[in-house]
Amino acid sequence: MNGDEIFVTRSSMPPYEEYIEAIKPLWDSHWLTNMGRYHQELEDRLKEYLDVPELSLMVNGHMALEMAIQAMGLPKGGEVITTPFTFISTTHAIVRNGLKPVFCDVKPEDGTIDERKIEGLITEHTVAIVPVHVYGNVCNVEEIQRIADKYGLKVIYDAAHAFGESYEGKGIGNYGDASIFSFHATKVFNTIEGGAVAFSDPGFYERLFNLKNFGIRGEELVVSVGANGKMNEFCAIMGLCNLNHVEEAIAWRKALCEEYEGQLKGVPGIRLFENKPEVKRNYGYFPILVEDEYPLKRDELYEKLKGQGIYTRKYFYPLTSDQACFKNRYRGVRLECAREMAKRVLVLPVYEGLEMGKIERILKIVK
Numbered sequence: 507m508n509g510d511e512i513f514v515t516r517s518s519m520p521p522y523e524e525y526i527e528a529i530k531p532l533w534d535s536h537w538l539t540n541m542g543r544y545h546q547e548l549e550d551r552l553k554e555y556l557d558v559p560e561l562s563l564m565v566n567g568h569m570a571l572e573m574a575i576q577a578m579g580l581p582k583g584g585e586v587i588t589t590p591f592t593f594i595s596t597t598h599a600i601v602r603n604g605l606k607p608v609f610c611d612v613k614p615e616d617g618t619i620d621e622r623k624i625e626g627l628i629t630e631h632t633v634a635i636v637p638v639h640v641y642g643n644v645c646n647v648e649e650i651q652r653i654a655d656k657y658g659l660k661v662i663y664d665a666a667h668a669f670g671e672s673y674e675g676k677g678i679g680n681y682g683d684a685s686i687f688s689f690h691a692t693k694v695f696n697t698i699e700g701g702a703v704a705f706s707d708p709g710f711y712e713r714l715f716n717l718k719n720f721g722i723r724g725e726e727l728v729v730s731v732g733a734n735g736k737m738n739e740f741c742a743i744m745g746l747c748n749l750n751h752v753e754e755a756i757a758w759r760k761a762l763c764e765e766y767e768g769q770l771k772g773v774p775g776i777r778l779f780e781n782k783p784e785v786k787r788n789y790g791y792f793p794i795l796v797e798d799e800y801p802l803k804r805d806e807l808y809e810k811l812k813g814q815g816i817y818t819r820k821y822f823y824p825l826t827s828d829q830a831c832f833k834n835r836y837r838g839v840r841l842e843c844a845r846e847m848a849k850r851v852l853v854l855p856v857y858e859g860l861e862m863g864k865i866e867r868i869l870k871i872v873k
C-alpha cells in the first residue's frame with residue numbers, strides 16, 4: 507500500500523483513548539459477554555437512535571437476518587420473494603432457513619425490489635417477502651405492506667445499508683414485521699462485527715433471545731433449540747463509542763456524496779440513482795451506473811481507476827441468483843433490470859476521513 511491508494515471504504519473508529527477508557531471496567535468485572543451491561547446499554551441507545559420500539563443485538567448482520575427469519579416460524583419449504591441485487595447474505599439467510607428464494611426484479615431508478623412484480627410471483631406456497639434497502643435506497647414500504655396484508659405474508663427487511671435512515675420522519679426499522687441492521691466494520695456504523703433486529707412485537711424479543719443464546723432460560727433449563735448469536739462486550743463498547751460520533755461520520759460522507767453528485771450529474775453516460783425526498787439518507791455508498799453513452803464499459807472504468815490506485819467495487823455483481831450455489835435452482839421473473847444493473851453498477855469510494863482532494867482526483871478520471 508502506498509499513500510496514494512484509495513479504497514472503496516474504511517472503517518470508522520472512535521478516538522483511541524475514548525475506547526481504551528471505555529473498556530477499562532471490563533478488567534474489573536471480567537464480564538466479557540453473555541448480555542452484559544454494555545450489551546444492554548447499546549440496545550437501549552440504539553432503540554432511541556434508530557427510533558424503533560424493540561431491538562435485539564446480534565453477533566453480526568447475517569445472523570440477525572437468519573434468526574429474524576427463523577423467529578417468524580415460517581413453514582419449511584415455503585417460498586420467499588426477494589431481490590437478487592444484494593449481498594449474498596440475504597439469499598443465504600433464506601436458504602439456510604430451509605426456505606426457497608423466489609427472485610423478483612428490481613426498479614431501474616433505485617435498485618430496490620420492483621413491488622409491481624411481486625404479486626405475479628405469489629403462489630399458495632409464498633410465506634414471506636425479504637426486500638433490501640439497497641445502498642440505503644428505501645423500498646416502496648407502503649405497497650409492500652399492502653401486498654403482505656392482502657396475502658398474509660411476513661415482511662423482513664434487510665436494512666443492512668440503512669442504519670439511521672428515516673422515511674417520512676419515521677425510523678426505517680419500523681417497517682415490516684422486522685428489519686435487520688449490520689454493524690460490520692465496513693458499514694456506516696460499526697461494532698467491529700455486529701448487527702441487530704428491530705421489530706415491534708414484544709414477544710419477538712424472547713424468541714430471538716432463545717435463538718441467540720442456545721434456548722437457555724435458566725441454569726438447568728433449555729426451552730428451545732438455539733444457536734449462538736450474542737454480541738460481546740468489547741463490540742458493544744465499540745458501538746457505544748462509535749455512536750457518539752456517528753453524526754459526524756454521516757456528515758463527512760454527505761459532503762463527499764454531494765460533491766460526487768454535483769459533478770457527475772451532467773456527465774453523459776453516467777447515471778445516478780434517484781433519492782426519495784421523504785428519506786433521510788446515511789450516505790453509506792455512492793453507486794454509479796455506467797450507461798452505453800459513456801466512452802468506457804463498466805469493467806474498463808473499473809480497471810482504469812484500479813490502474814491509478816483507486817479501488818472501486820462492482821456491488822452487486824453477479825446477482826445472487828447467478829452465483830454458483832444458486833444458479834438455475836430457483837424460479838423467478840426474468841431479472842431484466844437487475845441483470846442490466848449488475849452489469850453497469852460501480853460503487854465509488856466514500857468513507858469518513860476520505861479527503862475531498864481525493865474525490866476530485868477520482869472525479870477528474872471519471873469525467
Ligand SMILES: *Cc1c(COP(=O)(O)O)cnc(C)c1O
Nearest residue numbers: 566567568593595666688689690
Ligand atoms: C453487510 C450485509 C449483510 C450482512 O451483514 P454482516 O454484518 O456482514 O453479517 C447482509 N445484507 C446486506 C445487504 C449487507 O450489505
